[in-house]
Amino acid sequence: MIGVASPEDVEFPVWVQTIVIGAGACGLTAALAAQDAGGEVLVLERDESPFGSTSMSSGFIPAAATRWQHEQGIDDDPSLFLEDIQRKSHDRSDPTVAAEVVDAIGPALEWLEDEHGIPFEVLDGFLYPGHRKHRMHAVPERTGEALLTRLLQAVMAAGIPVMTDARVTTLFADEDGLISGVEVARPDGSTELIGCDGLILACNGYGGNPEMVAEHIPAMAEAEYHGHAGNTGDAVVWGEALGAEVRDLTACQGHGSLAMPHRILITWALMMEGGIQINRNGDRFANEHQGYSEQAVDVLKQPDGVAFDIYDARLHTLGLEFPDYKDAVNASAVRQCNSVEALAEHTGVPLENLMAAISETHEHGVDRFGRDLGKTPGLQAPFFAVRVTGALFHTQGGLAIDGEARVLRDDGSAFPNLFAAGGAAVGVSGPDISGYLSGNGLLTAVALGRIAGEASVSSW
Structure with missing residues (x-):
């Protein structure tokens, strides 16, 4: 005591x-x-x-x-x-x-x-x-x-x-x-x-x-x-x-992108530079350009408290600048999918919903979540996916x-x-x-x- x-x-x-x-x-x-x-x-x-x-x-x-x-x-x-x-x-x-x-x-x-x-x-x-x-x-x-x-x-x-x-x-x-x-x-x-x-x-x-x-x-x-x-x-x-x-x-500080079950932090730079998060239904659910701390709460509200980081080869290259991301790659937490169909199969989400979420990244203007989609390039195949959850880092x-x-x-x-x-x-x-x-x-x-x-x- x-x-x-x-x-x-x-x-x-x-x-x-x-x-x-x-x-x-x-x-x-x-x-x-x-x-x-x-x-x-x-x-x-x-x-x-x-x-x-x-x-x-x-x-x-x-x-x-x-x-x-x-x-x-x-x-x-x-x-x-x-x-x-x-x-x-x-x-x-x-x-x-x-x-x-x-x-x-x-x-x-x-x-x-x-x-x-x-x-x-x-x-x-x-x-x-x-x-x-x-x-x-x-x-x-x-x-x-x-x-x-x-x-x-x-x-x-x-x-x-x-x-x-x-x-x-x-x-x-x-x-x-x-x-x-x-x-x-x-x-x-x-x-x-x-x-x-x-x-x-x-x-x-x-x-x-x-x-x-x-x-x-x-x-x-x-x-x-x-x-x-x-x-x-x-x-x-x-x-x-x-x-x-x-x-x-x-x-507190939360984080909306902790790779599971590997428990490796996935840099939020992937989201800030054009990546998206989807839930098990294949839907985006929040503004990925808000802080990664509050994003933890949004991720935890999704089915099973799980989301997928979705991004492309351009962002994968960016991620490789960070040692934690390299660790995630070496631990097989990051999966490359050469088509949207392969991506849907890997994540287990409905193909139609996934295609709609990726299509949004090619739009311009502020979306329903408050993200300005025109600030970053649209996602292109090949795609990359990481299964993540929301985590508490410290108070x-x-x-x-x-x-x-x-x-x-x-x-x-x-x-x-x-x-x-x-x-x-x-x-x-x-x-x-x-x-x-x-x-x-x-x-x-x-x-x-x-x-x-x-x-x-x-x-x-």
């Missing part, structure tokens, strides 16, 4: 200035920032080795006005990025957090490259839903696993200790909310007490807690969960026990924080030395699934991770 206890009569045999709970992109960024600010840092990771939601993501981080954009002639600025975030959430994103992260993310990426040798590049092949500029940044390998590996290598090079197989169960806090340390449970049943001057919660959200998902996001209660099982909502539980405010627990709500990532109480005051970032903190997607703008998860993980790391040192 996890919880909060009084530090009275508790002695901590080990002490460190800043403890970071969680070794994903957020926690590792926070650790690097805290050490660069002059602090002594310890990262506590519940798993045998760092993995987490970062490794399961695409690894793409949106940022505005970066040097990489400038080198490619991309004119962008944080205010435009902020407008895109608020437009996607219908002006319901936390204004303080959103304003902070759009300003902080560009300098954070440049700092990671300059000080810690993590290279980034801009993806300019297509625009993700809701973004008006090419602002997705990635490491050269273009995977979340590679991003996490590079961050972990940087942490190791900096000499920052990462204690694995270390599940934090208890936070020790006095009546004023001052955190004095934590209790860590080890796999053999033993426990350790570690004292600290500052604590950063970087342990993501609650996507791996079915009860919390059913309570706060019922539309995704039966969805495939494509996040880390360790995201069980510990930060929310601790925060509520301390009297912290929680915000937007109904928010977007969490502990309320101020501009320095300090956790806030219900009355709006800040805890003296408790910080939250990434999925542990309120995100910038507003209160529901439709507010998620591509990249919001890693945006807050990296930007708030750096902010929290630096602030945890200046709070001493």
